[in-house]
Amino acid sequence: MSSLSHEDLLTKRKSVIGELVRGKETATQLKTLLQNPVNDHASVLAEELAVKIFRSFTKTLSVLSYGGGADKRSQIDAGDHGGSDCSGENKKSPRVKDRRGCYKRRNTSDSWTTVSPMKEDGCAWRKYGQKIILSAKYPRSYFRCTHKKQGCKATKRVQRIKEDPILYQTTYFGHHTCRDKLRAPQINVIDTDPPESNLLCFEEKIPQVDSPFEFKEDKVQSDTKSSADSSLWHDMKSLEPFMVWPPKMRCFDMEGFDEFGDLDFTFY
DNA sequence: TCAATTTGACCGAC
DNA sequence: GTCGGTCAAATTGA
Numbered sequence: 001m002s003s004l005s006h007e008d009l010l011t012k013r014k015s016v017i018g019e020l021v022r023g024k025e026t027a028t029q030l031k032t033l034l035q036n037p038v039n040d041h042a043s044v045l046a047e048e049l050a051v052k053i054f055r056s057f058t059k060t061l062s063v064l065s066y067g068g069g070a071d072k073r074s075q076i077d078a079g080d081h082g083g084s085d086c087s088g089e090n091k092k093s094p095r096v097k098d099r100r101g102c103y104k105r106r107n108t109s110d111s112w113t114t115v116s117p118m119k120e121d122g123c124a125w126r127k128y129g130q131k132i133i134l135s136a137k138y139p140r141s142y143f144r145c146t147h148k149k150q151g152c153k154a155t156k157r158v159q160r161i162k163e164d165p166i167l168y169q170t171t172y173f174g175h176h177t178c179r180d181k182l183r184a185p186q187i188n189v190i191d192t193d194p195p196e197s198n199l200l201c202f203e204e205k206i207p208q209v210d211s212p213f214e215f216k217e218d219k220v221q222s223d224t225k226s227s228a229d230s231s232l233w234h235d236m237k238s239l240e241p242f243m244v245w246p247p248k249m250r251c252f253d254m255e256g257f258d259e260f261g262d263l264d265f266t267f268y
Numbered sequence: 269t270c271a272a273t274t275t276g277a278c279c280g281a282c
Numbered sequence: 283g284t285c286g287g288t289c290a291a292a293t294t295g296a
Binding site: 129 | 272274
């Protein structure tokens with residue numbers, strides 16, 4: 001990630017900007033739709049648009065997180081990818097009595113990464129594995145939602161950052177379905193004195209302290225801003241009733257992605 | 269006793 | 283063959 005060519009950086013920048021612009025366009029469509037619902041299917045269409053927007057952000061974060069759009073893993077699209085078919089028989093001879101190894105790989109398209117000094121995020125997680133990762137100094141831990149038995153498929157991966165060991169990079173996969181689905185989180189978009197601090201805080205109105213989604217774009221500069229300008233975030237306001245953001249705290253600190261040159265995000 | 273964590277083995281993707 | 287993700291037995295702790 002540190003030794004990318006100038007062309008790679010340009011490609012990455014284009015990819016990020018492209019996704020953000022796409023997200024903005026979709027948000028605009030959604031806004032229009034919400035203001036002028038065309039038919040009875042408007043709500044369905046709105047949901048699809050919201051999903052598109054979410055995917056755009058997810059893709060953007062993937063590019064940023066994985067250090068480039070060239071990374072195959074970040075490009076895996078929606079749907080289960082690969083994974084064995086565990087519907088009954090084991091393809092291999094039953095060497096072991098259990099179903100060890102019979103699993104489906106997670107859907108990386110529905111993932112997002114946070115960097116925070118805290119490992120806790122208010123959710124109940126159960127650790128199910130730990131691995132030494134080749135390129136990482138610290139082992140990676142794997143957690144799943146405690147309510148897996150109730151069908152909640154949310155998982156997360158926690159990795160201490162080599163360069164800054166007090167920080168933990170947490171990658172979430174899937175959403176919690178163990179919560180009351182009908183109580184979709186509301187998002188408060190808080191603009192705090194835009195010229196100085198373009199801090200946007202997406203905050204759930206759930207009576208617990210676990211989940212502010214704060215997006216600080218004060219390091220988004222010049223040409224990036226021209227494409228993904230701040231109006232995008234104002235457009236997002238209109239999505240409040242529809243956006244179902246991942247329900248946990250989002251603390252993004254992308255300062256490490258300095259290879260983007262003037263594209264430098266910091267999320268807190 | 270039960271739930272959570274640890275750990276080594278297994279598996280699929282590359 | 284390597285690597286990352288997952289499984290489940292064994293272990294630990296409340």
